[in-house]
């Protein structure tokens with residue numbers, strides 16, 4: 001995994017557009033001069049000019065790099081709610097790109113497995129892989145048909161397979177059901193981002209099938225750059241790893257076990 005470390009300074013920028021892409025989800029576009037240089041799996045820390053509270057910035061996966069950066073924000077608390085309610089022209093402070101990123105497959109097919117807002121870095125990855133003509137199967141799991149932000153962007157660059165827990169669209173059930181079928185062809189690499197329990201299940205299915213799997217983890221983050229030590233995750237051998245500097249992308253077996 002590549003670490004790009006050219007970015008330990010907040011960029012003062014402005015919001016270009018805030019678009020509601022599903023109930024409770026906003027796609028935030030912001031101007032970047034110089035252009036944001038991130039790769040899929042890397043993230044940015046963002047703080048709005050919202051006064052004293054919340055004091056800390058919030059972490060978001062990069063959906064698009066370049067002159068216009070993009071992040072997908074799920075409204076779950078004070079910071080994300082403020083961001084979802086910002087407007088074109090509002091000030092923003094952005095630190096990044098941070099962390100490592102996904103290692104792209106050399107010649108094989110890619111299977112992307114997303115749950116909830118974990119779709120964000122995988123949309124970026126799917127679009128990059130499509131530019132290189134790498135065949136992508138995108139397994140997208142959600143609670144209902146209303147929880148599938150950026151679905152149309154995925155349809156444009158990948159073979160999209162949807163599962164919903166209530167069966168309102170796609171196959172009823174969890175995203176791990178089509179994953180098992182897809183892995184009958186082992187000539188692929190799996191990339192996943194979503195809730196921790198989903199990532200663990202995906203990692204274990206891939207380990208059992210003998211398929212390489214990379215997961216992008218989330219953990220509470222105060223600094224995003226190795227200072228606060230708040231993002232520690234315990235490995236199977238009891239040692240610590242830090243999501244912001246060692247990750248957020250890890251080989252699944254190093255986090256969930258099954259390493260050879």
Ligand SMILES: Cc1cc2nc3c(=O)[nH]c(=O)nc-3n(C[C@H](O)[C@H](O)[C@H](O)COP(=O)(O)OP(=O)(O)OC[C@H]3O[C@@H](n4cnc5c(N)ncnc54)[C@H](O)[C@@H]3O)c2cc1C
Pocket residue numbers: 043054058059060061062071072073074075076077078079080081117120121217218219220221248
């Ligand atoms: C590397 C990384 C990438 C991320 N990418 C995205 C993204 O693309 N889009 C997005 O909407 N969110 C993303 N997150 C999560 C996002 O940072 C949190 O949802 C946000 O900080 C919550 O802030 P808040 O003030 O709205 O809510 P808070 O009051 O801080 O939290 C609200 C709830 O979310 C939980 N929570 C807070 N932070 C996290 C976290 N990091 N992981 C899991 N649960 C958390 C809290 O325990 C609480 O239950 C990412 C986090 C990390 C570490």
Ligand code: FES
Pocket residue numbers: 220221222223224225226227228229230231232242243244245
């Ligand atoms: S978020 Fe501060 S050390 Fe990782």
